Amino acid sequence: MVAGPTSIGPGKERLRLWIRLLRASRTIEAELRERLKKEFDTTLPRFDVMAALYRSPEGMLMSDLSRFLLVSNGNVTGIVDRLVSEGLVTRARRNGDRRTSMVRLTEEGSKSFAAIAAAHENWVGELLGTVSEDEARRLTGMLKSFRSNWEGRE
Amino acid sequence: MVAGPTSIGPGKERLRLWIRLLRASRTIEAELRERLKKEFDTTLPRFDVMAALYRSPEGMLMSDLSRFLLVSNGNVTGIVDRLVSEGLVTRARRNGDRRTSMVRLTEEGSKSFAAIAAAHENWVGELLGTVSEDEARRLTGMLKSFRSNWEGRE
DNA sequence: GGCGATTATTTCAAGCTTGAAGTTTCGTAA
DNA sequence: TTACGAAACTTCAAGCTTGAAATAATCGCC
Numbered sequence: 001m002v003a004g005p006t007s008i009g010p011g012k013e014r015l016r017l018w019i020r021l022l023r024a025s026r027t028i029e030a031e032l033r034e035r036l037k038k039e040f041d042t043t044l045p046r047f048d049v050m051a052a053l054y055r056s057p058e059g060m061l062m063s064d065l066s067r068f069l070l071v072s073n074g075n076v077t078g079i080v081d082r083l084v085s086e087g088l089v090t091r092a093r094r095n096g097d098r099r100t101s102m103v104r105l106t107e108e109g110s111k112s113f114a115a116i117a118a119a120h121e122n123w124v125g126e127l128l129g130t131v132s133e134d135e136a137r138r139l140t141g142m143l144k145s146f147r148s149n150w151e152g153r154e
Numbered sequence: 155m156v157a158g159p160t161s162i163g164p165g166k167e168r169l170r171l172w173i174r175l176l177r178a179s180r181t182i183e184a185e186l187r188e189r190l191k192k193e194f195d196t197t198l199p200r201f202d203v204m205a206a207l208y209r210s211p212e213g214m215l216m217s218d219l220s221r222f223l224l225v226s227n228g229n230v231t232g233i234v235d236r237l238v239s240e241g242l243v244t245r246a247r248r249n250g251d252r253r254t255s256m257v258r259l260t261e262e263g264s265k266s267f268a269a270i271a272a273a274h275e276n277w278v279g280e281l282l283g284t285v286s287e288d289e290a291r292r293l294t295g296m297l298k299s300f301r302s303n304w305e306g307r308e
Numbered sequence: 309g310g311c312g313a314t315t316a317t318t319t320c321a322a323g324c325t326t327g328a329a330g331t332t333t334c335g336t337a338a
Numbered sequence: 339t340t341a342c343g344a345a346a347c348t349t350c351a352a353g354c355t356t357g358a359a360a361t362a363a364t365c366g367c368c
Contacts, residue, residue: 011275011276011278011279011282012287013287013288013290013291013294014278014279014282014283014285014287014290015275015278015279016290016294017282017285017290017291017293017294017297018182018278018281018282020293020294020297020298021175021178021179021182021293021297022179022183023224024175024297025175025176025179026224027224028172028175029176030224030326033326034326037326037327043353043354044354045353045354045355061316061317062316062317062318063315063316063317070177070180070181070184071354071355071356072355072356072357073316073317073318074317074318074319074320074355074356074357074358075354075355075356076317077317077318077319078318078353078354078355079353079354082353097315097316097363097364098362098363098364099315099316099317099362099363099364100315100316100317100363101316101317121165121169122165124165124168124169124172125165125168125169127172128165128168128171128172129168131168131171131296133166133167133168134167135296136167136168136170136171137167137171139171139174139175139293139296140167140170140171140174142285142289142292142293143171143174143175143178144174184356187356188356191356191357197323197324198324199323199324199325215346215347216346216347216348217345217346217347225324225325225326226325226326226327227346227347227348228325228326228327228328228347228348228349228350229324229325229326230347231347231348231349232323232324232325232348233323233324236323251333251334251345251346252332252333252334253332253333253334253345253346253347254333254345254346254347255346255347
């Protein structure tokens, strides 16, 4: 999804937009991935899961994580498995519904995430440095109105 | 990279923007991936490679593809391998420099891509339907000015 | 209570992705 | 011309990702 338009037609500007959008996010994502690896020896998916859990001290179900992060159930299983084996999160079986388990950050996971998140925010600020805060607000607004047509779909 | 901000600070709007950007592109990408699979039994990476080759009838080197698509060399090798085995592209050894090979769409690959690309453009038009062509132009402009600071970096 | 449908999760195969290490070929300088 | 460093590419291990199939527990209806 990174190639240029191959024809010109009515949706031309939208196709251009999509290609720009994709190239921008891929570029930023690649840079963040690399820094996470180099500076903290972790990955973006692990960071995503930890970020979600950090916002929910009470914990999240696997399916909550899957829905929130926009990835499949099976995917979350693997990432959480690795985080558990690293001692960063726990899976607690629940009495109420034994099909589910509550996933939470450990003390260590929480400390670890806080440090990474601080660096992460700085990196994003740096990488988007050429976008003014005001412009960022406007762009966000446009993207938000688009997203609202898709949020929570299917 | 899909979680919300975990702190409020100077780069707050940029972080918000990044999260929106990422969620938007993930959502669109997931939808396109699914349709490519269902309708044409292909994948996004294959589509990307074919799109690049379609623009270059004279062919591209593996490293050209890698650079253009923003993915690693080894990655391109695997995708091209699969396209070759499907008869959609060819790898032609070159007399000039025998380290390299020219990758080209086959006749079948070219026909196949044209059909997929038409559907793809319609899908993008549909998925970005809530963004007016004019708004699309403005958004693209903003993203372009951002990208120019990164294009061809490192 | 029993049982079929539903829900939550895991498992699995196939493919994508990277970064590092390995192979082959090229260019060039002694 | 030979040797060495660079360039183009492939191979590989590890991890991410999906979608489909399997497992297990719960729910609702009789």
